[in-house]
Amino acid sequence: MIDEKLRRQIEDLHTRYIRAIDDDCLEDWPALFTEECLYKIVTRENFDQHLPLAVMDCRSRGMLEDRVTGLRKINFFEPHRYSHQISGLMIESVEGIIANCRSNYLVVRTMAEGTMTIFSAGTYLDKILLDPAGAKFEERIVVADSRRIETLLVIPL
Amino acid sequence: MKEPLLEWPSAGVTRSPYRVMSDPEIYAQEQARIFRGPTWNYLCLEAEIPDPGTFRTTYIGETPVIVAREKDGSIHAMVNRCAHKGAMLCPEAGGKRQHLTCPYHGWVYDLQGKLRGVPFQHGVAGKGGMPEGFDTADHSLERVRAQSFYGLIFGTLSTDVEPLETYLGPSMAEHVSRVFHKPVEVLGYHHQVLHNNWKLYMENSRDPYHATILHTFYATFKLNRLTMDGGITVDHDGWHSINYSKGATLREGGYEGTGIRSVVDDVGLADPSLIERRQEFDDGITVAIQSIFPSCVNQQIYNTLAIRNVVPQGPGQCELHWTFFGYRGDDHALRDMRLKQSNLIGPAGYVSIDDGVIGEYVQRGIAGTGVDANSVMEMGGSAVESTPGSRATEATLRGFWTGYRSLMGL
Numbered sequence A: 001m002i003d004e005k006l007r008r009q010i011e012d013l014h015t016r017y018i019r020a021i022d023d024d025c026l027e028d029w030p031a032l033f034t035e036e037c038l039y040k041i042v043t044r045e046n047f048d049q050h051l052p053l054a055v056m057d058c059r060s061r062g063m064l065e066d067r068v069t070g071l072r073k074i075n076f077f078e079p080h081r082y083s084h085q086i087s088g089l090m091i092e093s094v095e096g097i098i099a100n101c102r103s104n105y106l107v108v109r110t111m112a113e114g115t116m117t118i119f120s121a122g123t124y125l126d127k128i129l130l131d132p133a134g135a136k137f138e139e140r141i142v143v144a145d146s147r148r149i150e151t152l153l154v155i156p157l
Numbered sequence B: 001m002k003e004p005l006l007e008w009p010s011a012g013v014t015r016s017p018y019r020v021m022s023d024p025e026i027y028a029q030e031q032a033r034i035f036r037g038p039t040w041n042y043l044c045l046e047a048e049i050p051d052p053g054t055f056r057t058t059y060i061g062e063t064p065v066i067v068a069r070e071k072d073g074s075i076h077a078m079v080n081r082c083a084h085k086g087a088m089l090c091p092e093a094g095g096k097r098q099h100l101t102c103p104y105h106g107w108v109y110d111l112q113g114k115l116r117g118v119p120f121q122h123g124v125a126g127k128g129g130m131p132e133g134f135d136t137a138d139h140s141l142e143r144v145r146a147q148s149f150y151g152l153i154f155g156t157l158s159t160d161v162e163p164l165e166t167y168l169g170p171s172m173a174e175h176v177s178r179v180f181h182k183p184v185e186v187l188g189y190h191h192q193v194l195h196n197n198w199k200l201y202m203e204n205s206r207d208p209y210h211a212t213i214l215h216t217f218y219a220t221f222k223l224n225r226l227t228m229d230g231g232i233t234v235d236h237d238g239w240h241s242i243n244y245s246k247g248a249t250l251r252e253g254g255y256e257g258t259g260i261r262s263v264v265d266d267v268g269l270a271d272p273s274l275i276e277r278r279q280e281f282d283d284g285i286t287v288a289i290q291s292i293f294p295s296c297v298n299q300q301i302y303n304t305l306a307i308r309n310v311v312p313q314g315p316g317q318c319e320l321h322w323t324f325f326g327y328r329g330d331d332h333a334l335r336d337m338r339l340k341q342s343n344l345i346g347p348a349g350y351v352s353i354d355d356g357v358i359g360e361y362v363q364r365g366i367a368g369t370g371v372d373a374n375s376v377m378e379m380g381g382s383a384v385e386s387t388p389g390s391r392a393t394e395a396t397l398r399g400f401w402t403g404y405r406s407l408m409g410l
Helices: A004-022 A044-048 A061-074 B024-035 B164-168 B170-179 B198-206 B208-214 B216-220 B332-344 B353-365 B395-408
Strands: A033-043 A056-058 A080-095 A098-111 A116-129 A136-144 A148-150 B015-017 B041-045 B054-060 B063-069 B075-079 B094-096 B115-117 B143-149 B152-156 B184-194 B229-235 B240-246 B287-292 B296-301 B304-312 B318-327 B374-376
Touching (some): A004 A080, A004 A098, A004 A136, A033 A044, A033 A061, A044 A136, A044 B184, A116 A148, B024 B304, B041 B054, B041 B063, B041 B304, B041 B318, B054 B304, B063 B152, B164 B170, B170 B240, B170 B296, B184 B332, B184 B353, B198 B287, B198 B304, B198 B395, B208 B216, B229 B395, B304 B332, B318 B332
Parallel strands (some): A033 A136, A148 B184
Antiparallel strands (some): A033 A056, A098 A116, A116 A136, B015 B374, B041 B152, B054 B063, B054 B094, B063 B075, B075 B143, B143 B152, B184 B318, B229 B240, B240 B287, B287 B296, B296 B304, B304 B318
16 A cells, blocks of 8 residues: 555655756756666667667766756757646555656647647656655656657757 | 759859759659669668568668568568558568568568469459469569678669669778678667758768857867867768768867857866767777768767668658667677767767757748759868868768769759
8 A cells, every 4th residue: 555645755756857847947857866866768669679779868967967058058959848747657666765656748849939749758667766855766767659759859858 | 855953053062052952843853863763772780680581661762661681591672562552561660570461452472572472363262363364473572672781781772773882982881891890789779850851961961060060069078179180081972971080189279269159168067977988999080970872871979889861751851760789799888888878869969969950940941042042062162072181171061962963963
């Protein structure tokens, strides 16, 4: 039996994750992960064939911070925003202080000139560290259903 | 004599008319004259069809193609289109099959594309069926002539194209053999839709001028600068090219304080392990982009190795297929380094993100231009030649247009 307090803690982490990205507060995003975290975006095509290539492959919180630096200061792209819809959160198991969860996501991307598209839909596979000071992602694998990326991906999913 | 589709500017290949990026009639002619014409097109890697019965699907231009390995180990390619009603036989990216069976009416082909069976060929209870003279030998899948070169499989729909090695030319063949000198292992795929004409991506892939300017990551973190030893090599009258640089030869200066947008001050990497690299090639080259006419790119950026194939999808769109690989037998640390560095490339790569949209900006920018509006390519003069010491040139783009004009009769 997963208690309600635990579920609320995990839902709260998901909510803060969406707010950091969709409200363009990306500087708050790395702090939602542990120092030694793993954050990957993979396509289902590679994932199902056990091919290790990822679209984004971050193996530390530092690499997440670098992704934010990249999009703020280095890379060139047309400005755009995301709107995340998250559903179907399932806490599959709890091992000690780690909760294994999965949920669905849908991201609508709106470009500066107004074009809106369903940019990505898929599954989050999470290992969440249940710290009394606040839950954090130890691992988040984003499995995107489509093998195609439309134009480019610079803001994390 | 049919009138040419357009008149090429008198300045030759230092110009290219914007119209070739959006005109549907020119696009249709490209399918006939370039992709179904005398060119060799990248299909897949031998490593992707290792066993008898394995196959991959791809495209030559818009034409869907199957590449398969037969029981005897031989490689065959054919158009992915049933000889009966034209249905695609294999919608999937790859797999393993004994035969190719059309889902529509069940026509069965072997892995060489020969028709082996037609359901109800002799009718039902003596009635109906194919006519007396119907010969399955007349209804094979359209053949694509395939040839492997160092494990890269190329295919052609033309019967009079020159041999593959002659088509590549000595410098290009040598560079392919440099990268594919031992068996490779596919590490994964990327697919990226670009809202621009396929040629804008091919220009981009060959363009050493933009590389260290648009791609701020390159210059800022000193992965690639024009102040490193490097150059360009063209072959087959410039149809194909390589631009390369040697990271260890960087000279300071040249960018800082010049106002060039490409260096961001006061930026560091919180986790610099991203750009740790291992010197794999004894020629000292750390970044090399080889562009093979019409639509294949063979890329080495540090320890990331990939083939990019551009599939045209109408005048204003193309899809970029990346096949990322390492070598079979890579030690664990090197394999891991390639995967970590994969953050540099692909649709979310620090180096390549910028290319995802720049072609679209051109496509949108040239909308509404008149028949006499052209792009300008005068960097490095007007010649199409290799420059071993310089990358401040657009000779590689002029080479692309040389090949294009020759095939298109423009």
